[in-house]
Amino acid sequence: MTRQRYRQLRYPLIALALILGLLAIHQYRLYASPVTAQRVQTVTISNAGFLPNKLSVNKGETVSLMIVNTDIRPHNLVIRELNVQSSDLKPNQSATLQFLAEQEGQFPFISNTPGYPEIGYQGTLIVN
Structure with missing residues (x-):
């Protein structure tokens, strides 16, 4: 060449x-x-509150929560201590939250769509 x-x-x-x-x-x-979530847990928001209202995960696990709003009002899911929050979900909307459970403990979750915690819309995430 x-x-x-x-x-x-x-x-x-x-x-x-x-x-x-x-x-x-x-x-x-x-x-x-990083490893994706091993399982997806569904949390339904109904007029009775969160179903289920207690969730258990293992420390170090990637948590994947499918949030489904079946109520007639908008709601969200907030875990303040872990800095996790879904968007406001209108009726029949859903969203997926994914985060790493880095610390052990019990972490309350709530719906605060109107700007304050809604009565009856609370639960607990337990990280073992």
Whole structure:
């Protein structure tokens, strides 16, 4: 090959090397990503409050909560001590909360959609 031919191939070879490097990084991140939630727990918000109103998880577990509002009013789910909060869910809406249970203890959760804790809309998350 001539020197001119090497110059013509220089940029495509550099681009190919960059693409292969990015693919290698992507594969590494794919396998090194944190473990997703092992199970999804559903919490239904009805006119009777949270069902269930007690949840148990293990310390270090990635918690995934599917929040479903079946009441006729908007509600949310807030765990203040863990800085976890869903958006305000209108009737028949749902949302998924995902977080890491890093500390043991009992953490109350509430609905405070009108700006203050709603009576009857409370529960406890227990991290063992």
